[in-house]
Amino acid sequence: MKNPTGHDIADALGLLLRRSTRARVYTRLTEGLGEAVDELTYPVLSGLARTGPYSAADLGREIGLDRTTVTRRADRLEQAGLLRRQPDPADGRATLLALTDDGRTAVEATRQRLATGIEESLATWPQADAQAFARLLRRFVDEGPFAAGQD
Amino acid sequence: MKNPTGHDIADALGLLLRRSTRARVYTRLTEGLGEAVDELTYPVLSGLARTGPYSAADLGREIGLDRTTVTRRADRLEQAGLLRRQPDPADGRATLLALTDDGRTAVEATRQRLATGIEESLATWPQADAQAFARLLRRFVDEGPFAAGQD
């Protein structure tokens, strides 16, 4: 074959994009954070960590979900104490969703777990390979065919 | 920070794992293949392409879905002519799901689209970088924290 590189990468990416892969990773990363945090609610937490206090409608646009879906996921997170609703001081109609300290901790723990898992699997790699991989993956994701994301 | 590599990779992978990324990729790759092929039914097609003719129960185990879910997705694909049911000659109870020629074509087209998209985005890369990326990504996926997949 003339250029097998594309197919090689496609195979690997195909695996990463699988539903079961996603489910497995989410399950592992959110384990023990309370049953309110799962594959469905985590994107709301994570989104808020990126944006800061945000309205349900804006957050929905940000992460590619319907406004009402965000509202209901936020309900669960609020009840679990990971998220707080507060009136927008600048707009009497709006309600801002904001992470609590527990919420921030949960997001941070999840991210740390992922990073740790990656580092562990890279531990046996030559350092040059690991650094090259990080650099190339970053570039690929930024400019590649999947760029510009939500959720 | 001592070892930022893990976090760098984590950020990039986080993006790839997002629901919206997955949805966008699937939509683009299965566009025009008929409305029977979507994010839900494609894994069945793709799984069958890997396994060859297979029972619903076995395929379900393979791709991490309930047997009945496979059956119903197969119904749609069968109606669209991408899949065929045939009695298992070795077992009178079993029904084998098998791709038709159209089904094989659809899977092949999808894979080709993904590979092409990747190659296009790599076109501007130094060839050595592209090859290194393919090699490192493959290794990472095989031995990394996400290894062993279904779906």
Added chain:
DNA sequence: GGAAAAGCGTGCGCCGAGCACGCTAATCTG
């Protein structure tokens, strides 16, 4: 040869998602 097990499709209940509604508050307009 009879009982247990394995395969299949389908009815049923559950849950998540989006639409539509009613309400309140802000913004626009004449």
Added chain:
DNA sequence: CAGATTAGCGTGCTCGGCGCACGCTTTTCC
């Protein structure tokens, strides 16, 4: 500045996918 329009919110409702449980047929086991 008052009325109308727009924007934001939560919730009732419907639709669709999923898994469990059932009934049936065929195979396997003792």
